[in-house]
Amino acid sequence: MISIDRFLSDEQDPKAVEKVIGKLNDLLTTGEEILYLAVQKKPAVNLMPDSIAITNKRIFYCEPGNLGLTMNFKDISWKNIKEVSFKEELFGSKFICVPQQxxxxxxxxxxxxxxxxxxxxxxxxxxxxxxxLHQQKIEENWASASLINANIQHVADVNPEPIKVTEPIQIAEVVEEPEDETTLKLRKLKNLYDKHLITQDEYEAKKANILDSM
Known part of the structure; x- marks a missing residue:
């Protein structure tokens, strides 16, 4: 049985706390713990105040029913809560829970x-x-990355690609042989004839002399 003493530190109504804790004790799941309990204090009649309990898994809203003979419980888990806030007013405060939907x-x-x-x-x-959630996301990303790397390694192991050796391109070296004296004389003679510096007869005669001297 949960002790109610630690939930009376801020002037909570002892009777309301005892009734709520007694009922909540049967609703808590494994590893769930009540962290704080707040009780309404209405400005006029406060015979059946509502209560709000914070646990490490959810928020419980506790509303008395049937003139206090029964207790109605509604809860909302942290994954379904967007944010919480409170607003101080003349008579106490409003506690506001903003759900995801x-x-x-x-x-x-x-x-x-x-x-x-x-x-x-x-x-x-x-x-x-x-x-x-943040830690869970990191772990999921690590798991996905590890799976991808494992698949890549598996494919590499099953279908290893042969190493391609690229042979160097052979470039033929062109070596020009020097012209012999006879060829050089004939080329110069032809050049003179092409420029019309000698006649055809002169060209033929000199060409015959060069060939005869070989």
Missing amino acids: GENIVTEFIPKVQARKLNQAANEQLEVYKDF
Whole structure:
């Protein structure tokens, strides 16, 4: 049985706390713990106040029914909560829970001290949940990267590609042989004839002399 003493530090109604804790004790899951409990304090009649309990897994909204003979519980897990806040007013504070979907859940007449601690406890658990999601995302990314690397290695092991050796391109070297004297004389003679510096008869005669001297 959960002790109620630690939930009475901020002037919570002892009777309301005892009734809520007694009922919540049967609703908590394995590893779930109540971290803070706030109780309404209405300005006029406060016979059946609502309560809000913060656990490490969710927020419980506890509403008395049938003239206090029964208790209705609604809960919302941290993964379904976008943010929480509170607003101080003349008579206590409003505690506001903004879900990921749907309308805001507003509870009025929460004593100011309790509202501040309720808000603090809720935000701390939201941060814990966000850190958990962040760490989970990192682990998933690492797992995906490891799987991809393993698949790449497997493909490489199954279908190893042969190493291609590229042979150097052979470039033929062109070596010009020097002209012999006879060829040089004939080429010069032809050049003179092409420029019309000698006649055809002269060209033929000199050409015959050069060839005869070979």
